[in-house]
Amino acid sequence: MYESHIRPARLADELALGALDRETWSTLHAVSPRPVPPYDPFFDSNHRPEDYLVAADGPAESARGGAAGGTDGGTGPGDVIGYIRIAAPTPLACNQHVRQIQGLAVTDRARGRGIGRALLRAACDESRRRGAVRITLRVLGHNAPARGLYESEGFAVEGVLPGEFWIGGEYVDDVMMGRSLR
Template identity: 60%
Template sequence: MPEPSAPRIRAARPEDAEALALVDRLTWSPLHAVMPEPEPPYRPFFDERHRAENHLVAELDGRVVGYVRLGLPTSLACNAHVRQIQGLAVLDEGRGRGVGRALVRAAVEEARGQGARRITLRVLGHNTPARRLYASEGFVVEGVLPEEFLLGGEYVDDVFMGRAL
């Protein structure tokens, strides 16, 4: 039996929009989403705020299986040294194959390459797998907004994590 291939990470292109929108829909879960489950008509994946150049794409065997969105936390010049992971999604077929880890590492390297000094993210308190992944990549909890969201009848913390670059 052949070894499973390693994920390939690359910059997103405008023509990835449909595949990335599908990843978004197929991975929607109350474990990580505060927005309602997407329903038709679906919004475009790329828009003025979330452009192709803000995304890195993971491929396995030439197929898009995930992405990470990297952006500025604010539009303030005094905050331009910080990048923020603003979304990460991996299809089931990519789970357990190092795709999420490869995307986080690629986002860190991309942030460094853009001259950032820090990288941050927000993750829901009940998303233990994501929190474990981020912690294993050097992110630490920098703050918690207790019971910030009411999801499925449960109050959920909003956890801020970050690390130096």
């Protein structure tokens, strides 16, 4: 039986994460243009593997990087099926008690299995482990599915920047959400 396992990202996940990012790109959540070749590296000095948690499909030993663990975006055991990025919202020492979700993606073939919710909960747990007492995120106003997920996990709207983005021929709100980790 296959199930999802969440683990820290590894440098070896880069190709699979980049493919997942391109596969899931949508104006529902993206403010940047659709990626086109040649693709930028997924990991760089501002996007490090330690900032990501990965959901991998398959037995736990494959998800931990055993020989069966794939990283090419395929459908075998151990394949990356989702990720969440958590980082400090600013480099300021006075803000280090906060973590911010700066990306969440789940492959289409794994949707509806609770992967996004599991990644969100894992991000809260990891943020607590890193000493955070609060977690925040930004979501586009028209992304009702994501907003519903966040609200169901205790996030509340803390601010709205009306019409902050021009996407797909319309102005879209930037919604700030947050919650306590205590």
